[in-house]
Amino acid sequence: MDHVSLLLVDDEQAILHMLKTVLLKEQFLDIDTVTTGEAALKACSNKTYHCIVLDIMLPGRSGLEICPFLRQVTDAPILFLTAKTTDYDKLTGFAVGGDDYVVKPFNPLEVVARIKSLLNRYLPSKASSVQQNNQKYVKTSSRNAPQGIYNYGRFQVHELAGELRVEGKAVTCPALVFQLLLFFCKHPNRIFTKSELYERVWGSEAISDDNTVMVHIHRIRERIEADPSNPIFLVNVRGLGYKLVQTGSEVQT
Structure with missing residues (x-):
């Protein structure tokens, strides 16, 4: 795919070769590979990547250990490769900044599918189609300003700027976390x-x-x-799902 850069991080050359071969066949032409977390951090400091495939079991610092440092230099979605199958291990990956995971041994086509899904949420060129799909699903609340600013008092979501502000301060927000929050803002209550x-x-x-x-x-x-x-904004309705509560007292901007 044109203008899409991928970084593959794994200490097993056979896995790197297999993934790169399959991704090249899927027209991903800009693919870099490294074998350590430190090398991944250096690569991300020197180049912009659109998706990172990161093995957890790496020599030196593990994928889980290096991920928070990667998050300081890139907001690209991170897909973990893990041999661990417990929910605790998977949740740990999400907690340190990962966006998705695949359990080893894996089908390389599944990795490709997950990369494409992450890219669909991350690439700016896809943003308009995502927003159009959301508009079809349910009409955006008329209480929100046409400028795409969703004000809930304590926090504001600035759609066009891709920014979350809480109590007046900008808060870092990974791409998929922001997309999910924005979706809730567009469909309050x-x-x-x-x-x-x-x-x-x-x-x-x-x-x-x-x-x-x-x-x-x-x-x-x-x-x-x-x-x-004890959330008051993003609440769980037992047995039904989740909703973002809009009371009607929010300040319109």
């Missing part, structure tokens, strides 16, 4: 199941995973809620 959220934000081609949605909701709450364990 409406309940969505986890599968609906995955389809609308991650895309119809994505492979549904309830844990992915739950972790991203938790990451939103960490940013917008005064007490994430």
Whole structure:
């Protein structure tokens, strides 16, 4: 794919060769490979990547250890490769800044599918189609300003700037976390199941995973809620799903 740069990080040359071969066949032409977390950090400091495939079990610092440092220099989606299958290990990957994961041994075509899904949410060229799909789903609340600023008092989401501000301060927000929050802002007070959220934000081609949605909701709450364990904005309606509460008292901008 033109103008898409990928970084593959794994200490097994056979895996790097297999993934690169399959990705080249899928027309991903700009692919870099490294074998350590330190090399990945250096690469991301010198070049802009649109997606990073990161093995957890690396020599030196593991993928989980290096991920927070990568997040300081790039907001590209990170797809973890892991031999660990417990929910705790997977949730740890999300907590340190990962966006998705694939469990080893894996089908390389699944990795390709997940990369495409992440890119669909990340690439600016895709943003307009995502917004159009969301508009078809339900009309944007008329209380929100046409400038694309969604004001909930404690926090504001600036769609065009791709910015979240909480109590007047800009807060860093990974691409998929921002997309999920923006989707909720466009559909206030409406309940969505986890599968609906995955389809609308991650895309119809994505492979549904309830844990992915739950972790991203938790990451939103960490940013917008005064007490994430007792949310008042992004709430769970037991047995039905999640909704972003708009009381009508928010300041229109």
